[in-house]
Amino acid sequence: MKKILVTGATGSLGGKLCHALFQQGHPVRVLVRRTSDLSSLPPPTDAAAIEIVYGDVTDYQSLLAACSGCHVIFHVAAVVEPWLPDPSKFFSVNVGGLRNVLQAVRETTIEKLVYTSSFFALGPTDGGNVADENQVHHEKYFCTEYEKSKAIADKIAIQAASEGVPIVPVYPGVIYGTGKVTSGNIVAKMAVKVLKHQWAYSCEKAKVELDYNPRSLKDGLAEMLPWLKNLGLIKF
Known part of the structure; x- marks a missing residue:
């Protein structure tokens, strides 16, 4: 089977994705930072184990090395927060990271890139219309720097697709479930606070x-x- 590289594998969504791919028998490689918590990754079995390589989507050379020998990339890595004291982090990871992944795809034998965008990248709807992935953000205003970064990245992804890059963007909405209680799993995070009587x-x-x-x-x-x-x- 073709080897798959997953970025953002230690996050709430990326960890679930790795479990699903691993259970289906795919050979999986993950790009993680040395400071990352690896507890969400599937444990090794007698037959196989997740291959771990260290690097960062903002470090192009480490990303390029991680792509070697892989055929598919699931680019899930992103800064998902309602706000940050330093908003430039949204753009260095969410925009710059995607640029690096796209360049790596162009320079290697990657056959398919599945890019995790966000429904925020599509922007609000007008006139009661129901949006789908064909909607383009009107950029009149942004509620958060996260939304702005994902909208910018989405345009870069669409442009790359028009140039022949084999990219498939997906636009998840609010994600929640078991696993890490992070801002990317915000509904679960709120539920935990309520149960701990920390939210009133x-x-x-x-x-x-x-x-x-x-x-x-x-x-x-x-x-x-x-x-x-x-x-x-x-x-x-």
Whole structure:
């Protein structure tokens, strides 16, 4: 079987991907930093083990070496955070890392690149339309630097595809599940905080200052569709 290189393999999504590929019998190589926590990777079996190479997607030479002998890359590595004190990290990894991967594909015998983008890269919808992967971010505004970095990277990916690079972008939405509790697994992270009593919600301040009257979620949801239809924000 063809050897697969996975970047971002020690993250919440990348670890799950490695388990799936490994269970299917694919020979898997992972590019990890020396400081990475490897606990999410599949343990070795009598028949096979994950091949670990050290490097970083921002270090082109280490990335190029990792590609040697591989046929497919799953590029999952990304900085996924709501914000950072130094926002340049979003762009060095999410944009610069993709540029390096694309260049490595051009210089090696890689046959297919599967790039994990994000639904944030597509931007918000207008006029109640439902977006798909053909939507292009209008770039009028960005909610976060993460969104901006993924939108920029997406345009680079699309341009590379038009130039013949064998790239397949995918656009996952909010990801959550078992495994590492990181910002990339934000729903699980919030759930853990609630269970540890580290997250609390109160509407008392809104009641006093905004005359807010809370009601049950089911009542609010039941009235939401007619309200959106009356505003012309949805067409179904």
